[in-house]
Amino acid sequence: MSDTAKIISSPGAAGPVFRRHHQKADGRSLYLYGHKPHNLPPFPESSGKIAPGGELRWHPLRGEYAVYAGHRQNRTHLPNPADNPLAPMRKGGGETEIPFTDFELAVFDNRFPSLHRDAADPPTADETHQRLAAKGKCEVIVYSADSETRLSNLTMEQRILLVEAWIDRYTAMREMGLAYILPFENRGTEIGATLHHPHGQIYGFPIVPKPQEQAAKVFANGFDLVSAMDSWGEAQQVAANGTMIAMVPPFARFPYECWIIPKTALPGPWTFSAQQVSDFADLLGRMQAAYDALFTRPMPYMMSLHAAPTEHDAPYHFTAQFYPMLRDAKRVKYLASVEQATGIFTVDIAPEEAAEHLRAVFA
Structure with missing residues (x-):
């Protein structure tokens, strides 16, 4: 039917x-x-x-x-x-x-x-x-x-x-x-x-879920991602267009982790303007192309859209987060004992260096 x-x-x-x-x-x-x-x-x-x-x-x-x-x-x-x-x-x-x-x-x-x-x-x-x-x-x-x-x-x-x-x-x-x-x-x-x-x-x-509940509390307590991005500076930036920016956060847990972030705080894509829809779509495609160019092979990754919980629209700042699973062309980033037991990640490349490498292959 x-x-x-x-x-x-x-x-x-x-x-x-x-x-x-x-x-x-x-x-x-x-x-x-x-x-x-x-x-x-x-x-x-x-x-x-x-x-x-x-x-x-x-x-x-x-x-x-x-x-x-x-x-x-x-x-x-x-x-x-x-x-x-x-x-x-x-x-x-x-x-x-x-x-x-x-x-x-x-x-x-x-x-x-x-x-x-x-x-x-x-x-x-x-x-x-x-x-x-x-x-x-x-x-x-x-x-x-x-x-x-x-x-x-x-x-x-x-x-x-x-x-x-x-x-x-x-x-x-x-x-x-x-x-x-x-x-x-x-x-x-x-x-x-x-x-x-x-x-x-x-x-x-x-x-x-617990991480999203924690994020909502942090935003409710006054965390300003726009100000945070300004403080990170150009060392963390990978690419940008009119309304969106791609950055490796200084606290990235995965090698080559990168976020696509609206330049202004928005709770989720349902609040996007037509321009923001277009700019977000643009960086989604270019982000994957950069990952594939990084090691000249398809990059395995986890990608997730982090929007506000249903009962917490604002204050909140939407992000799309990419977690790549390679630390170089032939080495997988495994989540082994320390990460699984404690939630504390051991990262093999500094976020600033990762951002530099991604900038070099971002088309």
């Missing part, structure tokens, strides 16, 4: 953005985003049962939750190109998650969610073993129908579409009352990516 395409954003630098909703045979939602309305007919789909999430358990010594979702053990793992579940469906071919012959950008409910709106309440436990239903939302966002695309070789119009889709999903999940929304990308098998087709994910949490 599909709805007709609707305009979800006013015309900006790349024109209007359309969204079409398609309900899959198993009940999950699929959203098709594009600069043109999507009107293709769907292929028939098989129905099946989707596991409704897991549960959250409190760690009393760390003061944070962990998610337990045993059904994720069976998720798709590095399939052959012919079995790519993120590709468009072809007549006579196998079934994929997107039952159309083409699309510009797609978002769908994850088949193997850690968090689900219908997650069951766990058995009652005492306060020491606090357990909660993992009620939330897990979505997959597919950047393009082409499995060879990546952030750096998407067109500007495609990257703008990605940012607009993120904004739409932020808005939808915040309206659902989810406490924290985290769009992210795991790139490369070194970081555990299980599908080669370029894509990201979006998690909507029922609680605010």
Whole structure:
């Protein structure tokens, strides 16, 4: 069952953005985003049962939750190109998650969610073993129908579409009352990516995770990231355009960690102007290209968008944070005993030196 395409954003630098909703045979939602309305007919789909999430358990010594979702053990793992579940469906071919012959950008409910709106309440436990239903939302966002695309070789119009889709999903999940929304990308098998087709994910949490809760408190207590960036100076700067700046923070925990930061404090992309959408999309692509140029190979990384929690819009300063997993061309940055046990990272390159190296390859 599909709805007709609707305009979800006013015309900006790349024109209007359309969204079409398609309900899959198993009940999950699929959203098709594009600069043109999507009107293709769907292929028939098989129905099946989707596991409704897991549960959250409190760690009393760390003061944070962990998610337990045993059904994720069976998720798709590095399939052959012919079995790519993120590709468009072809007549006579196998079934994929997107039952159309083409699309510009797609978002769908994850088949193997850690968090689900219908997650069951766990058995009652005492306060020491606090357990909660993992009620939330897990979505997959597919950047393009082409499995060879990546952030750096998407067109500007495609990257703008990605940012607009993120904004739409932020808005939808915040309206659902989810406490924290985290769009992210795991790139490369070194970081555990299980599908080669370029894509990201979006998690909507029922609680605010500990690092994001701490960040909200710091901003509420008066931390000014604009003033901090001024104090860091040019040694930390990698690149900039009209409204955005890419910087290696002086407290970076990963070798070559870099943040894309609006030049003015904004709680999240849902407050971006059309120019800020365009400038953010620009630096996203150039950032990935610089990483790939750094060691002349695709850089495995974790990338996440850090916006304000739903109940804490301001004061807050949005950042997009890249955590690369290589410290040189053939050496992975492992999170070993010290990092895992204490949260104190051992970094093999000074942030100022990392910024200098990235500036040299930033196009």
